[in-house]
Amino acid sequence: MGTRRLSRKIALQFLYQIDSASRGGYVLTSDFHSDFKSFSSFHYPTADGEMLKFASMLSRGVVENIEAVDSIINRCSEHWKVSRMSMIDRNVLRFSVYEIVFLSDIPLPVTINEAIEVAKEFGSETSSAFVNGILDKIGKGMEKGEFGDVN
DSSP states (O other), X not given: OOHHHHHHHHHHHHHHHHHHXXXXXXXXXXXHHHHHXXXXXXXXXXXXXXXXXXXXXXXXXXXXXXXXXXXXXXXXXXXXXXXXXXXXXXXXHHHHHHHHHHOTTSOHHHHHHHHHHXXXXXXXXXXXXXXXXXXXXXXXXXXXXXXXXXX
């Protein structure tokens, strides 16, 4: 398993933690860095710097851009609003959408595949298919330039 997948798992767990504490409404505190550092040093004391750097970047990117990220997810998920999704599914989608929209150096198929694998590990039986369907629709929308208004 690659370093980036482990980073995504760390980001998912951190986002899950702040999602459950804030009931879905993330608040970017001035202590984000220390909050992430406390979380990662407790749960991942042996993680290397690059792994934590990418996980922190994903987490912070989601929190800073939550309205844009959730808007894209809501636009592409028929009959499902972000608020109704399981916390695992919505946070896998959130860090993946952040990657797709804001980190153009990561190829779309890589982001989708990584999201599916993380969803399989942490989500329900249907999580990977659910995540795949929404991310595929978002990917097609990105190719058509449908989300140019968000970043």
